[in-house]
Each structure stands twice: as structure tokens, then as C-alpha cells.
Amino acid sequence: MKGLSIVIPTLNEEENIKEIIGILNRLYNGVEILVVDSDSKDKTRETAIRLGVRVIGTGKGLCRAVLEGLKMAKNDFIVVMDADLQHPPELIKEMYETLKYSDVVIATRFNREDYGDFSFKRYLISKAANFTARRFLKVKVKDPMSGFFGIRKEIVNKINEGRFVKEGYKVLFDILKQFKDIKIKEIKYKFQIRKKGKSKFNFKHVKCLIKSFLR
Template identity: 35%
Template sequence: MVKPEVTVITPTYNERENVVKLIEELDRCFKEAGITYEVVVVDDNSPDGTAEAVEGLMSKYPVKLVRRPSKLGLTSAVFDGLKYAEGTYVVVMDADLQHPPEVVPKLYVKALEGYDLVIASRYVSGGSAKFPLHRLIVSLGATLIARVLIPKARKVKDPMSGFFLVKKDVISKITPTSPKSYKVLLEVLALGSYRNVYEVPYEFRERVVGKSKLGFKTMLNYVKQVLNLTPDYVRFALVGASGTVVNLGVLAVLRYVANLTHEIASALAIEASIINNFVWNDLWTFKGGRSGSVASRLIKFHFSSAVGVITQYVISLTTYYYIVRNSIIAQSIGILTGFIINYVLSKKFVWSPRRF
């Protein structure tokens, strides 16, 4: 049997009618383009007979079926399907026909030009998506969150796309952070060792059969996924920003409600912000690097915070008196330097490094 050039992985749940049409259309498109292929369907025990429908096609088309006992998440479905993939390139797409099969050969052509990751995009010139208003708002909001928290997602116009082609040796090295999430591309963008990316425009189709599986649980899993993929330095900066809010809030309460002196209120506010930052860094930013007791990490964090503050002050004064006589610029340089010092000490001294 000839090794396929492309493996299409499509997760399914209650897609009996759609998956049959998808496989038929994929076969036509691949044959017209002269591309050898296989389809790996990963079914999560669909009660509508999706798996049985796929089995009925296996004698006619190069199709593999992976049965799973229950709904275990779209990302985990793709990576389970990957275990059976023989193609040099892997295409991930939905089975509901909203991702046009005729676009797949176009993705492959770009891969042959040397691109490791080729994304079918709704938001580049020539692409489009006809969403209801509420779906459009959700999509734009999710994209914004990804761009803010995952810097590598800013490389592309459509980081939320569920339709893409990637070299198998790129995706196979990834250990997904959120198996139950539904945005596989975010895992690839954040964790993949790809060299380059290209986006091919496509028109997102309207669903013909069945209903959308987007719900509150799906959105909650998405938020968890993004938080898991957020790099350490972004987490550290966000925690630092929350510490500033805590600092000012505690200061205001102690000064104007409790009527404490500025000296005492300021000291207590600083301590409150340090404890706030420690808790969030311990639980989120560096959660994979906890060692020793909580007390020892807290003491070390006080030390790293003190070094950061002193560094900020010294750099600010040095910049102001010897480089530029502008307080805002000098203080900004001091803050940035202090942040870097505090981050490095926290990562190397208080907590051990995470993997990304």
C-alpha cells in the first residue's frame, strides 16, 4: 500500500450524515489533485451511529476509525488520531462540512513550497465567515484574549481557526496542555517547533445538518486552555499588574478609612501586594516549579521583590541624572529593569523554570 502524503484527522460526535459527505468530497478533491491521502475519524461514542457509518465506507475509501468511550475533548481526539496517522502532513478539520474539502489541496500546495504550518483563514483577503452576531462577538472576543495572552498567536490573522495543515513531525512533538479544549491550533502555535506559517483564505460554510456544539462548557475549556498556554513572563506581568491594584486599594482603605499614617499604610500596602503576587505566581505563573515549603518560597520572593525595587530605584536615578532629564522616561526604564530582575530571580531562585 502506498504511503499517504496527507492524513486528514477529523473528530466526530453525532456527525453521521456530515462525515459521509465529507469523506466522499475529500476523496474527489484528493483524486483530482493527484494526492495520496487517508482519513482518520476519531469518534467519541456518537449515539447517532456515526462510527457505523464510517465503518461502512472503509472498504471503499482509505479511512481509519478510532473509537473512544465518551466525549474526551477535541484536542485529545486530534492527538489520539495522530497515533494512527501515516502521512507526512496532517490536516485537522471539522466533520460538519463548514470547512470546505476543496481547500485541503491548496493547503498542501503551500506545504510543498516549504511552509511547516498552513492555516485555512477566514480573516485574510479572500476569506470570510458568515456568523450570527452573537457568534461573531464570541469569536472576536476569543481571538482578542488569545492575542493578548499568547504572543505567538499574534503571528497570524486567524489563530482561532480549526482548519489547518501541519507537518507531522511538528505536531507529534507537542504534549497538549488542555486535552479537553477545542482549539488545537493554539496548542500548535504556542508549543510547536515550526519554522514558518502561511494563511490560505477560505469561506466558512454554514452548517447544513446537525447543530453547533459551542456552549458554556466549551467556552470555559477555552479560557482554561489559553491560561495554560500563557507564557511565564506574560503571567508574571499580569500578576504584577494585579499587585499594583491591591497596593493602591489597600493603601486607600488604610489611609482614608482606618486613618493610619502614610508611612504605616504604605508599608502594609506594599506587603499586601507582595503577598498577592506571591500567591498568584505560586498557584499560576510558576505552578510547575514549586519546591520546598511555602514559607521558604515566600521569604525568597520577598528578597527577589526587594532586589527588584532597589534596582528600579537605582536605575531610575541613574537614568535621570546621567542619561535623560525626564522623570517619566527614567522611571519607566527603572520599572522595566526592575521587572526583568524580579522575573529572572523569581524564575531561577524562588521557583524552577517551566518548560515554556
């Protein structure tokens, strides 16, 4: 897959990083894998370096890390995915093919109730957030807060960083709210629950999202 970079934000993912990099190398030999780590206290960073992928360090915040990764990625097509195996790597091929004729491709979760430990509370928050977020967008999409998406570098270059809430979690929303005439495709997939390591989601991120609605 010529011209593809895969950006993986990480915070204390030592239990997952080896497996995800192994799978990506096996499926997509030769693509650029860029791990953007916010000062993990475990062995995430050492492991990624040992496995030969590019690693950059950044400050706290998922949006900050992803934005940094998008800017630093070397290729014109970029896919962003979590480290914790909730996003099926097999889908990247279709995302890459779709990016050839679109600006943004969203891997859209269709079983949003699969929230593991947070279960019902998080499901409700997610539903309400999704409903509200869509009202702040000029583009029509089903899952504007997916963490699994692809984007072309030329769109990244048009992003206004000042409108990001960098400590926040919903980087795709921070991007989409800035555009109206871009070509977006969505591909449905089944969201998995996190099997190893701990979630970093907390209610501070909900506050960040409200801030982002207004910025």
C-alpha cells in the same frame, strides 16, 4: 497527493459523514482519511467504517480527538477538518502544496460573522477570543483558532500534551502557543454555516479556552 492524511473529528455527525467522505474520496483518491470519533450515539462510526476509512475511538473532547488523530496519522503531512462541510474540501490541495514549504498552514476564516444560529453573541465571543488569544502567542497569525489547518508530523512530535485542554475546542491555539520559530502560512477562505446536524459548541468551551490561555 502522496503522503497526506486527513483527520476528521466527529461527534454525532451521521447527517454529514457520508457526504464529506464521498467528496474527499472523489477529490483525493488514495489519501488516508482518519475519523476520530468520541463515542457518537448515532450511526457516524458505522457509516465511516462501511465507507472504508480508518476510524479510531477516543474520549470526549474535541482537542483530545484531534490530538489523537495527529498522533495516529500515518503520513508526514496532515490536514484537520470538521465533518460538517463548513470547511471547503477543495482547499486541501493548496494546503497540501503549502505544507511542502511550511510547518503549519491555517485556513483562515475571513467572514467570521457567519455563525448561523448563534449569530451575534457567538460573533462577539469569537472576536474577543481571537483578540485575546493572539496576545498569548509568540507567532503572528490572523486566525489562531481555526479548526481547518495543516501540520507536519515533525511538529506534532514536538507538541507537549500537558499544555492541552483536552475538553476544549481550540486545538490550533493549544499547538501554536508552544512554538515561536515555526514557519506558518495562512490561506483565506469563506467559512460556511452548518447546514445539517447540530453544533456541539457550548459555553463550557469558552471556559476551556481561558484555561488554555493560562496553561
